[in-house]
Amino acid sequence: MDAFTDILSEVSGYLSTLGASITLPFLIAxxxxxxxxxxxxxxxxxxxxxxxxxxxxxxxxxMGTQVGPAATGIAESLGVNLTTIDVGWPSSAAIAFGSTVGAIIIPLGLVVNIVLLATGLTRTFNIDLWNFWHTALVGALVAAVTESFWLGIAAAAVHMTVVLALADLSAPWIQKYFGFPDISFPHGTSVPYIAFAAPLNWLFDRIPGFNRLHADPTTIQKRFGVFGEAMILGFVLGILLGILGFGFDDPRGDSIAILTLAVSLAAVMVLLPRMVSLLMEGLIPISESAKTFVERRFPGRKFYIGLDAAIAVGQPAVLATSLVLVPVTVVVAVALAPLGNTVLPLVDLATIPFIVAIMVPIFRGNIVRSVIGGAIVIGIGLFIATATAGSFTQIAQSAGFELPDGATRISSLVDGANPLTGLFFGASQMGGWTIGVLAVLALGFAFAVSRVERRRDVARKAAAEAELEATQRERASEPPQPAEA
Incomplete structure (x- = not known):
C-alpha cells in the first residue's frame, strides 16, 4: 500500500509541478x-x-502583479501588520496535490462522481479534473488535524459529494444567466458561496428602495454611455485603487504607477473575456462528448456537465464586482484585525472573480448587491483562513513547500477562507467521528437536492405542455385562410 501511495504521490507531484495549463491538455485529451x-x-x-x-x-x-503592490500600500497606509501571508491558489494547488490525499484525489473523485451519478444523487458529471485539488486540500487538512490518512480520504469523498450537490442546486442560475445550457460549476472555490448568496438576495429583495436599485452592466452602460463600458470602468477603478495604494508622495513615480495600474485593469476587462472564449472553444466539444457518453449509459435522465468556473470570470458583472472588491477586501481585512483576523489578502486578490462567479448570477448581475455580498463572505472567510492557518502551514511544510521569507504562517483567500474548508476543519477538531456525521448529512443533502431537481423537471414539463396547448388552441381558433386563386 505504501509503495502504491508513493507512486501516486510522485505522479501527483509531477502533475502539480507542470501546472494546470500543461496538465489539463493531457488530461482532457x-x-x-x-x-x-x-x-x-x-x-x-x-x-x-x-x-x-x-x-x-x-x-x-x-492583475495580481499590478494590484498586489497597491493592496500592500493600502494596508501599510492604514498602519496594520497582518502576519498570515496569502500565498495564493497556485501554491495552494501545489500543496494539495503534494499531500498524501492529493496523491489519489483524481481517481477517488471520479469514483465518487460515478457512484453518485449511478444512484441518481447528482446530475453533474465533473470533467474539471484539475480542480479536484480543492477537495484534496480539505482532505489534507482533516488528515493533519485527525492524524489519520483514511479520515482525510473520507473527508475528501464527503467534500466531493457536497460540491456536486451544490453544483446541481446552482445550475439553473448558471444556465440562465450565463447562457450555458446543461452546464454546472462543481468548482471548490465558487460553488460553496451559493449558501450565502441565495439568502442574501432574498433579504435584498425585501429592503424597500434597495430592491429597486438596478446596477447590472447593461443598465450602467445605458445610463453612462461609453463611461459605463467595461474597459472604461476598469480604468477608473484602477485610478481609484492606485490613489489609495500609492498616494502622491512622489508625484512623478506615483502618477506612473497609478496610470500603469489603470491601463492594466482596463486591459484585464478587455482581454479576460477573450481568453475565456478560447477556453470555451476547447471545452464545448468535450462537454458535448461527455453529455453523449453519459446519456448513452443512463438513458432518459438529465445531466449537467461540470466545468471550471473560469468560463464565467470574463463576464462584465463578475469582473466589475471583482475589481471593486479588491480595495474593499483589503479594507475589510484591516478593519477586522482588532477582532482577530491575521490574514493579509495578497496573491489571491486576483482570483476574487472565482469567489463571486456564482454569486453574481444569483444577484442577477447587480454589481452593488454582488459587492456587498462579496464583502460579507470574504470578511467571514478571513476568520476561517486565520483559524486554519496553523494546519494549512503544517501540510504545506509536509508537502515540501518553502515558506516566503519572514513568514511563519500562511493561508489563502481562495481555499483557506472557504466556508467548506471551515466546516470540515471545525468538525474534524471535535474528533474523527464528525466526518461520519458529515457523510450522512452530505448524502441527505444530495438526496434533497435531487428531489428539488425532479420537481423542477415536472414544473418545466408542465409549463412546456401548457404553452404547447395554448399555441394549439390559438391556431385552432384562427379563421381558415382563403385558398389562393
Whole structure:
C-alpha cells in the first residue's frame, strides 16, 4: 500500500509541478478519447483548453502583479501588520496535490462522481479534473488535524459529494444567466458561496428602495454611455485603487504607477473575456462528448456537465464586482484585525472573480448587491483562513513547500477562507467521528437536492405542455385562410 501511495504521490507531484495549463491538455485529451472522440479532435480540444488557461493565467497574473503592490500600500497606509501571508491558489494547488490525499484525489473523485451519478444523487458529471485539488486540500487538512490518512480520504469523498450537490442546486442560475445550457460549476472555490448568496438576495429583495436599485452592466452602460463600458470602468477603478495604494508622495513615480495600474485593469476587462472564449472553444466539444457518453449509459435522465468556473470570470458583472472588491477586501481585512483576523489578502486578490462567479448570477448581475455580498463572505472567510492557518502551514511544510521569507504562517483567500474548508476543519477538531456525521448529512443533502431537481423537471414539463396547448388552441381558433386563386 505504501509503495502504491508513493507512486501516486510522485505522479501527483509531477502533475502539480507542470501546472494546470500543461496538465489539463493531457488530461482532457485522454478524457476525450475515453468519451469516444477521435484522436485529432481530442488533441485539439486539449490544446485549446491549455492555451485558454495560459491566456487566463497571464491576464490574472497581470492583475495580481499590478494590484498586489497597491493592496500592500493600502494596508501599510492604514498602519496594520497582518502576519498570515496569502500565498495564493497556485501554491495552494501545489500543496494539495503534494499531500498524501492529493496523491489519489483524481481517481477517488471520479469514483465518487460515478457512484453518485449511478444512484441518481447528482446530475453533474465533473470533467474539471484539475480542480479536484480543492477537495484534496480539505482532505489534507482533516488528515493533519485527525492524524489519520483514511479520515482525510473520507473527508475528501464527503467534500466531493457536497460540491456536486451544490453544483446541481446552482445550475439553473448558471444556465440562465450565463447562457450555458446543461452546464454546472462543481468548482471548490465558487460553488460553496451559493449558501450565502441565495439568502442574501432574498433579504435584498425585501429592503424597500434597495430592491429597486438596478446596477447590472447593461443598465450602467445605458445610463453612462461609453463611461459605463467595461474597459472604461476598469480604468477608473484602477485610478481609484492606485490613489489609495500609492498616494502622491512622489508625484512623478506615483502618477506612473497609478496610470500603469489603470491601463492594466482596463486591459484585464478587455482581454479576460477573450481568453475565456478560447477556453470555451476547447471545452464545448468535450462537454458535448461527455453529455453523449453519459446519456448513452443512463438513458432518459438529465445531466449537467461540470466545468471550471473560469468560463464565467470574463463576464462584465463578475469582473466589475471583482475589481471593486479588491480595495474593499483589503479594507475589510484591516478593519477586522482588532477582532482577530491575521490574514493579509495578497496573491489571491486576483482570483476574487472565482469567489463571486456564482454569486453574481444569483444577484442577477447587480454589481452593488454582488459587492456587498462579496464583502460579507470574504470578511467571514478571513476568520476561517486565520483559524486554519496553523494546519494549512503544517501540510504545506509536509508537502515540501518553502515558506516566503519572514513568514511563519500562511493561508489563502481562495481555499483557506472557504466556508467548506471551515466546516470540515471545525468538525474534524471535535474528533474523527464528525466526518461520519458529515457523510450522512452530505448524502441527505444530495438526496434533497435531487428531489428539488425532479420537481423542477415536472414544473418545466408542465409549463412546456401548457404553452404547447395554448399555441394549439390559438391556431385552432384562427379563421381558415382563403385558398389562393
Amino acid at each position: 485522454i478524457f476525450g478519447l475515453i468519451l469516444g472522440q477521435k484522436v485529432p479532435q481530442a488533441i485539439r480540444a486539449g490544446l485549446l483548453i491549455g492555451v485558454g488557461f495560459i491566456g487566463i493565467n497571464l491576464v490574472i497574473g497581470l
